[in-house]
Amino acid sequence: MKLIFRYMGRYRAAVLLAMGIKLAGTMTELLLPYILEYMIDDVVPAGSLPRVVLWGLLMFAAAVVCRQLNVLANRRTVDNAHRISYDVRQDLFVKTANLPGSAFDELGLPSLISRMTSDSYNVQSAVQQLQSMCVRAPMLLLGGMVMTLAMDLPLAMILVVMLPVLLAVVFFVCAKGIPMYNTVQKRLDSVVRIMRENITGIRVVKALSKADYEKRRFAAANREMTNCDIKASTVMAIPGPLMQLCLNVGLTLVVVAGAWRVNEGLTRPGVILAFLTYFNMITMGVMGLSRIFMTLSKASASAGRIAEVLAAPDEQRVLRPGEALQPSGAGFLRFENVDFSYGKTGAGFAGGEREKALDHISFSLNRGESLGIIGPTGCGKTTIINLLMRFYDADAGGVFVDGRDVRSYDKDELHRKFGVAFQNDMVFQDTLGENIRFGRDLDEAALRRAAKDAMAAEYIDSLEDGLDHPAAIKGANLSGGQKQRLLVARALAGNPEILVLDDSSSALDYKTDAAMRRAIARSHGDSTVILIAQRVSSVMGMDHILVMDNGRCIGYGSHRELLENCPPYREIYETQMGAME
Template sequence: MELILRYMKKYSARIAQSMGIKLLGAVTELMIPYILEHLIDEVVPLGQLGQAVLWGGLMILTALATRQLNIAANRIAVDNAHNVSYDIRQDLFTRTANLSGAQFDRFGLPSLISRMTSDSYNVQSCVQSLQTMCIRMPILLLGGIGVTMAMDPVLSGILCVIVPVLIVVILAVSRYGIPLYRKVQEKLDDVVRIMREDITGIRVVKALSKTEYEKGRFGAANDAMTRADIKASVIMAIPGPLMQMCLNIGLTLVVWIGAARVNNGQIKPGVILAFLTYFNMVMQGVMGINRIFMMISKASASANRIGQVLAAPIDQKVLPPEEAKKPAGDEFIRFEHVTFSYHDGAEGSVEESRREQCLYDISFALKKGESLGIIGPTGCGKTTIINLLMRFYDVEKGGVFVDGRDVRSYEKDELRRKFGVVFQNDMVFYNTLRENIRFGRALNDADLMRAVEDAVAAEYVDSLEEGLDYQADIKGGNLSGGQKQRLLISRALAGHPEILVLDDSSSALDYKTDAALRKAIFERYQDSTTIMIAQRVSSIQNMTHILVLESGRCIGYGTHQELLESCPAYREIYQAQMGALA
């Protein structure tokens, strides 16, 4: 709850306004039964129509005032709740976008999505309830008890016995409910993960006729979440039937004891009618407090999950020059004896997670304008080199240097502005081709078209009636694989980067288009230092340097011709591919 209250503080004036109006509404609501009692017991026996109309009109006006005050308070409360949840989502998105690769892996994408959506919605609902129910319900409870004690202490004794018991039950159940709702949200993470996997890979699922299998997998996760939700809801619903039973017993006792007291002349009939209404109000207040604790329990669990992300430490700090390592040479890009491990585990300390060694003692150097091709089997660490170069992760041993500086000494934006990148399975956004290429940068149409031509994409762009204004679907669903890759390469080239990284970005291109692309890069981007990860030897054989990886180790480094002579693994790949082509 500390996180929720911290975000509510910004809107304290508006929240106070909402709660003040709600307070007035609750007070006027308490006046209605009292006016009714006065009307029945004092005004009606006088037989004066004018007085009856006056007090009846006052009761109607009080009811209307209560309605309007509640509507006004609810509108302000809704607005405040939306503002608080908006701020939380903005901060959560910003912090998520700045998580390091290791932190992102520990939280997991499905968990981050559910924290951004369902958890933030739970907090929003709680903030709204705190402004409305947390004022109205206690006022109805305490005010109702106070008024009834003034009317008849004997009948109010019934409330004084029932209410404390119910409140103790509510507090005990709510304390048990918070961990249960936290488990519900964790099970929701699993549902989101499987749903995201299946929607993303729906073509594979259908192609392999695994729809029923995935339906069963999703059903198992959905069942687990449902069971956890039912358990939490059942536990938190325990006070409900108990309160209903107490309400019925209390009303029966009020009528029975009240009727006896009327017959004895100790109270008037109007007191019973007013008391029944107040009794309902008091029990409504108790049940409202139960709902408040349910909402707080759910929101507390969600707020704790959101707080874990917001409180995640910045584990990739910018090193001052005196603490940063110095490169052994003056090359533009240097890897010096780099060793790195991914840590595969849930949220928690690195020591508790399984260490997956990925790179061992990797060293290479590139001068400005040179090029490096990286080749090797799947899982050998090719993409990891790019992750370390762009500082998505930090090395365990050794050093990574760009332009004579340790990458850890750069501000992240300063470092990454040097790059133009196409990753494996890169993202095409739901926008025009123009905006997908521009991507928020100050680039004119001439820059965009030059990049399109260099990426060998001009022909298919020109074939579209809308040209660069053609609307791409989510993830480029209306583009072919080759069209998406050329669009992404256009995005990388458009800013004329200092470092151009192409991570298996030509796998969907035919050999002719791939050759034309490489020719354009070599001729028009000679001042860019290029790193290309590829599965085809033909894509990298003209690179200045070629790095051959196997199981995270460098088993070959040199030019194409040098590796044919010195690296059996590279020679085997070349012969297999070129022989297939022959």
């Protein structure tokens, strides 16, 4: 709840104004039964029609003022709640975008999505309740109690005896409900994960006729979440009927005791009528408190999950000159005995220790040179890029760019040096031109040059609207090869110092792949190029080739050197090139 109050503090004046208006409206509402009692017991018996009309108009005016104040307060509370939820979602998005890789892996994408949507909505509901019902319900309860105590103390004692029991039930149930709603939100994470997997992989699901299997898998997760939600909602619903029963019993006792007191001349009829109205207000106050605690129970669980993301470590700290490592040799890009592991523990890890994704990796590139990285899936090729761009920090050793430890760079300063086409990169729902430009200050000529070098100009120019042609979400209206060439064009468009192509030509035929590499070498010869590929034909023209296997370097050198000195590379070459022949 601290998170909710912290965000409400940003709009302190607006929140206090809304609560003040709500308070004024509720106090006006509390005056209505008192005016009614006075009219019945004092004005009507006096037989003065003008006084009856005057007090009737006063009561009508009070009802109108009460209504208008409540409408105005509700509008302001809704507006404030939306503003605060906007801030929560915005901060969550910014935080998520800046999470280091380790924190992102730990939280998980489905969980981050549900925190951005379901949890932020629960917080919005709580903010709205805190501004309205948290003023109205206690005020109706306390104000009603004060008025009834002032009108008839013996009758009011019926309520005084019952209320502590009712409030104790509410607090006890809510203490049980918060942990249960935490569980519900975690189950929702699983539902979102399975849904996302199926939407993303719908073609595979259909192609392998696994729709029924996926339906059963989703149904199991959905059923588990639903059962948890039912349990939590059932527990939180207990106070409502119990309080209604107790209050109805209390109301019956008030009517019986009130009738007896009127018959004995101990009180007046108007007092009983006003007392019953206040009793209903007190009932609404208690029921309102029950709804508040139910909403706040959900919001407390959601706020805790949001706070967990916001409290996660930010982008890795930029090291000061005295803290950063110094390279032991020359070279524009250098890896020196780098070790790295993902996660903390995992099944199959010997002795619970982390399995190394990179094990003592070292290489050096001069400015303008090229490096090809080849090896089986999962051998650590992409991990090298993750460390080079400081998405993660190495466990040991040093990673250097332009003679500096990458940890000494500001994030934007480091990333401006790179142009990257990742293995599973994103095509956004926008025009082809905007997908290449990607928010950068690039003119159309630069876009066309990049498209030409990436061998994308041919299919772009064949379209009637060219660069203005719309791309669907994830490039669904483009072929695999078209998407890859579009992504390479995006990487080339900014004329980067370091060009990284991570398996970005796997969907291209050999001829197009070779033509693209020649165009890049011709137009971007000053760029230092790192090319990750599965095909020997893609890397054999690189200045240096790094052969990876299970996180280790098993070969490093030129194509000719590796053919002579690295049997695994020679085997890959003979297998692939022989198949081509």
